[in-house]
Amino acid sequence: MEILDAVVIGAGQAGLSASYHLKRRGIAHVVLDADPGPGGAWQHRWDSLTMDDVHGVAALPDSDSPAGATGRANTVVPAYFAAYEREHDLPVLRPVRVDRVTSEGDLLVVHAGDRTWTTRTLVNATGTWSQPYLPHNPGIETFRGEQLHTVGYPGPDHFRGQRVVVVGGGASAVQLLGEIAPVAADTLWVTRREPVWRTDDFTPEGGRAAVALVEDRVRRGLPPASVVSVTGLALRAQEREAERLGAYQRHPMFTAIEPDGVRMPGPPLDDGSRWAADVILWATGFRPAIAHLAPLHLRSEHGGIRLDGTTAVADPRVQLVGYGPSASTIGANRAGRVAARGVATHLAQAESIAS
Numbered sequence: 001m002e003i004l005d006a007v008v009i010g011a012g013q014a015g016l017s018a019s020y021h022l023k024r025r026g027i028a029h030v031v032l033d034a035d036p037g038p039g040g041a042w043q044h045r046w047d048s049l050t051m052d053d054v055h056g057v058a059a060l061p062d063s064d065s066p067a068g069a070t071g072r073a074n075t076v077v078p079a080y081f082a083a084y085e086r087e088h089d090l091p092v093l094r095p096v097r098v099d100r101v102t103s104e105g106d107l108l109v110v111h112a113g114d115r116t117w118t119t120r121t122l123v124n125a126t127g128t129w130s131q132p133y134l135p136h137n138p139g140i141e142t143f144r145g146e147q148l149h150t151v152g153y154p155g156p157d158h159f160r161g162q163r164v165v166v167v168g169g170g171a172s173a174v175q176l177l178g179e180i181a182p183v184a185a186d187t188l189w190v191t192r193r194e195p196v197w198r199t200d201d202f203t204p205e206g207g208r209a210a211v212a213l214v215e216d217r218v219r220r221g222l223p224p225a226s227v228v229s230v231t232g233l234a235l236r237a238q239e240r241e242a243e244r245l246g247a248y249q250r251h252p253m254f255t256a257i258e259p260d261g262v263r264m265p266g267p268p269l270d271d272g273s274r275w276a277a278d279v280i281l282w283a284t285g286f287r288p289a290i291a292h293l294a295p296l297h298l299r300s301e302h303g304g305i306r307l308d309g310t311t312a313v314a315d316p317r318v319q320l321v322g323y324g325p326s327a328s329t330i331g332a333n334r335a336g337r338v339a340a341r342g343v344a345t346h347l348a349q350a351e352s353i354a355s
């Protein structure tokens, strides 16, 4: 039986960065990726998301960033990742969807259908895209219109002439409203909390402070918050038309979903306190895609995985990258380097115990 020094699960920004650094250290590993082609979650982003819309995709280690590239993010970034995998000859196997990881003595066994890989350490880099989060709301099953999540956003034309409720207080809600409001019959934006608008220009110090807050959460074993939830929101030139149309007037969450709309808590909107809707678009974010790690019992009593750097405190054979504070392209890059160091440290310790 072949025993690998490391298995990386996921070939997005975080997994590729980890693989690059593992390779540089001469650590034998494979990268298992569920998608049909290179690009991580970027290959699934909606067609209208251009490189001008994204907040910037950081360069992978030892490479130039795709900054300055124009065109659709879901083709530019996958092409960039594909070239990177080739150039650095990274050992990516796909499509391989990992179902579970189990512990067998000192080793970890990674299962995907009837295939298994046995390894001394694991770097988990599975992102969030496959775990869209949809909060339960009373009456949700009674709605006769259409319900969509960001993950299946079909582009603005789909909403032409429709009355659309957009739910969620993050960057995706703001961007999608910017596209939908100019073509929809009307939009209603609802969020659980008052959105936090960024008033000053975004600074690197502000960004670092935001990441530090999320870092603190995972150090304490709390579920990670999204980095943007602490950096605040901003409108860009392409959202000015929606702003002029009043799309960014935020309303509190509806109290219930009804067959033809949503019941608002406050004073009359539309028909009494009901807002008639054809579509509800849930821009309610994602959760870490880590169900396959459940057999390792990594979760703390607070519901998150407690990390020291990128190392799981409950099982130091496991590194988590692209999780919590490293869930951005810059963070994922750095986490890949830290994780490779964590793997090397664990392997060295295990070897010194054995000898």
Ligand code: FAD
Residues within 6 Å of the ligand: 009, 010, 011, 012, 013, 014, 015, 032, 033, 034, 035, 039, 040, 041, 042, 045, 053, 054, 055, 056, 057, 058, 096, 097, 098, 099, 125, 126, 127, 128, 129, 130, 172, 289, 292, 321, 322, 323, 326, 327, 328, 329, 330, 332
């Ligand atoms: P992903 O890119 O999601 O890659 C995870 C990989 O793991 C995938 O290839 C998937 O197939 C694989 N995988 C998942 N589960 C399994 C499994 N069980 N078995 C095997 N493989 C599996 N960040 C920025 O820095 N700049 C931006 O402009 C930006 N824009 C964003 C826009 C949107 C709409 C969203 C949702 C996020 C955005 N982010 C942005 C955040 C950014 O996407 C991530 O921080 C980063 O790209 C995630 O990289 P990753 O490697 O962690 O995950």
